[in-house]
Amino acid sequence: MTEDHHVWGVNHARPEHADRVANAARGTRTDDDTPVVVAVDGPAGSGKSSLAALVCDRLGDVACVHLDDVFPGWDGLASAPALLAAQVLAPLSRREPAGYRRFDWPTGRYAELVPVPARRFVVVEGCSSTVGIARPYVDVRVWVEAEHDTRMRRGLERSGDEFGPNWERWARQEEAVFAADRTREHAHLIFRTDGDR
Known part of the structure; x- marks a missing residue:
């Protein structure tokens, strides 16, 4: 993935x-002054980044975390x-300083520490x-979900040649992780970004 892999382009999410x-x-109230955490999950190319961008715009006092910066490479989803x-x-959750090491995809190594400020809301997408x-x-x-071919086309349009050879490799990890975890069943909100949305 390129350094701008999570720059939001075409918006596949609905307002x-x-x-x-x-x-x-x-509408979520925490018992203390810890942030309300929103996470946008789903397979690659489904429109997570697009939706997260719109959500961040609406929430205002928000910190955003892109899991593309956290994955340790193409085999690191799990x-x-x-x-x-x-x-x-x-x-x-403990009201302590938070931050992650950004994974640098071109070099295949972790780079600088990226602090995550404690805002009222934290949106995680990935x-x-x-x-x-x-x-x-x-x-x-x-x-967030969309039909397989639609997601693949979006991934190729966004990341081009780099994503193409790794699509099936990544998709196999998604399938294994999401099936074992039953991730979709634990969602509070489910959206489609193709066809019947």
Whole structure:
């Protein structure tokens, strides 16, 4: 993935979906002054980044975390929930400083520490952001989906030659992780970004 892999381009999300997510987040009250955590999960190319961008616009006082910056490479999907929980979600829940090491895709190594400020809302977007150990920290779990060929086309349009050879490799990890975790079943909100949305 390139350094600008999570720059939002064509918006595949619908404004009314973002409104529902933002309203759910605003309606969530924590027992203390910890942030309300919203996570947008689902397979690659489904429109997670597009929806997260709209949600962030609506929430205002928000910090955003892109799991593309956390995955340790093309074979690292399964390790992302533990990394997210340990570096970001657990510290925020304890009102401690949070931050993650950004994975530099071109060099294949971790780079600088990216702090995650404690805002009223924290929006996490990315595959496996609501899986397993990360789930208990997430107040609003969102699942975004689209038909396989649509998602693949979007991925190729966004990341081009780099994504193409890795599509099936990544998709196999998604299928295994999401099936074992039953991730979709744990979502509070489910949206489609193709056909009947």
